[in-house]
Amino acid sequence: MERVAIVGASMTRFGQRDAWVRELLAEAGAAALDDAGVDGDDLDHLYVSNMASGEFEGQTGVPNALAHDLAAQPAYTARIDQTSSSGGAGVYAAWQSVASGASDLTMLVGGEKMTHRTTAEATDVIASLTHPVEYKQGVTLPSFAGLTARLYLDEYDAPRESLGKVAVKNHANGVDNPHAQFQKEVDLDTVLDSPTVADPLRLYDFCPITDGSAALVFCPESVAEEYAPDGSYAVISGIGGATDTHVVHERADPTTMGGVVDSSDIAYEMAGISPDDVDVAELHDMFTILEFLQSEDLGFFEKGEGWKAVEEGVTDRDGDLPINTSGGLKSKGHPLGASGVAQVYEIFKQVTGDAGPRQVEADTGLACNVGGFGNCVTTTVLEGSQ
C-alpha cells in the first residue's frame, strides 16, 4: 500500500462569515491548491466534507459546485457526511484514494455555513442525527455532554473546575491562532459563572456555532518532494476509523468512547507507535468533557485521570503533551464538516514546523475527530518528513 503525504493545506478564518458554503469551500480549496503549487485540473479526486448544507442553506451538490468553481473537472467528486466527523472521514477517504492507487492527487475540502441559523435551529439540525427514541425526548448534543459530565465527575471524583480549565487552556491557545473564532483568553471564574446550558456544563464548556472551511492536498509519499521540494510535507503514518452505538444510552460505559478506542488502536498499529510517542494532539473538544474522555480513550492517560492532566498542566502548550494548540473547537470554532480537516491542518503545521507562535516540539502528531456523541470517529497520525 502506497504511503500518503499531505503537500498542501489551508483554512479560512473561522467565525461568523458573510460567505455561503460554496464560497467558503472555494476560498479554502483555492488556497490549498496554491499551497501545493497545483491547479484544479491536476486533481484526480476532489472530496467535500460537509454535514448539512442542504439543511442549513438549501444548497446540495456541493462537490460538483466546488469542482466547477476551481476548474477541477473531470476530477471524481464525492461528498463525505459523517456528521461532526465528516472532516475526519474525508481525510480517510482522501487517504484511501491515494493509498489504493486510484488517485495520484486528491484534494479534500471541508466546510459548513451555520451562523445564519438561530442556536435552537442549528442545535436541532445537529440533533437530527439521533435515534427517534432520543429525538422525541428533546435530546441535544449538549445535553448528552451534560449527562456524561455529571457521571464522569461523580465516578472519578473530579472537581467541576477541571472542566473549566479545559476551556481556559484552549482559549489561551486560540489567542495565537489568526483563524480562530475567539482569539481571546477567558478566566476560570468567567467559565464557572457563565449561564447553565446543560448542567453541570455552562456556556463556556461548549464550542460556538461557526462558519468556515479547511482544505488538504494529498499525493503518494514517493512524489511528495515534487510538490514540496523543501521537504515541508507530512506523511499519514496511521489512520483508523470506527463507530460506536447510534443510541448513546446503550453503551456499556457511558464515559468511554468505544470509537475513539478502536480507531486509535488501528491508527497506532498502522503507524507502529504507542500513545507515548505522540508529541501533540488535536482532540474534538466540542464540549470540555470530551477532551477528558478522548485523552483517556486514546491511551494518553489512565481512565478517570484525564482531568488530572489538565489540572497539572500536562496538556498546556508548554506541557509534556500539548493538546489543542489551535485552540480546539472550543476557541477556534466548529464548522461541522470543516473541523476534522482543520484538526489535521493544525497537526500538519506542527509537524512541518510551520505553526508560528503556536509551535511546539513535535515529530508525531495525532488528530481525533468525533461525530455525534462518539458515534463515529477517525483518528489520524501524522509524521513530519524531516
Added chain:
Amino acid sequence: MSDNETDADSATGSDERNSGEPTFEATEYADGTVTYPPHTVGPNGAERVGTVDLREREGRVVTWTTSTATPPGVREPNTLAIVEFEMGDGYDGPPVRALGQIAETGSGDADADEQFDVDIGDRVEPVYADELREPGAGIREPESQEWDGFRFRPVEE
C-alpha cells in the same frame, strides 16, 4: 423473559392484554439479551424473539441533566435522565437503559409544572406521556416517527 413474541419495529407498542394502552417496548433476542430501543438484530447479531414491557420494571438514574437551551418544540427547561432498568437475577445481558424526560410534579402541563428533582442512583418508574415533543416544530418529518412515550418519576419510598 419475553412478554410477547413480535417482530414489530415500534418502541412504543400496544398492550394486547389491555388494548390501546401504550407499552414501553424493549426487544429480546435469541441469545437472551434485551435492548431499548429495538434493533434489527441484537448486540451480538442474534435475531429478535420477543418483547419486554419496561413499564413493569423499576429503574435507577444513571445520570441526569437539565437542558436550558432546547430545540424547537421541546419544553424548556428539559430535565433528562439515563435510567437503567432492573431486569431481575436471571438476566445476564448488557444493561437495559433508556433516555427519558423527567416528569412534571403536577398536572402534566409541561409549560406550567416543575419537573421532579432526581439524582444519581434514585429509583424511578415510567409514566406515559402522549406527546413528549411537538411534532413538526423541529427538523424531523412529523410522520417519520412516534412522539408519545415515557417519562420517569421518582418512586416514593
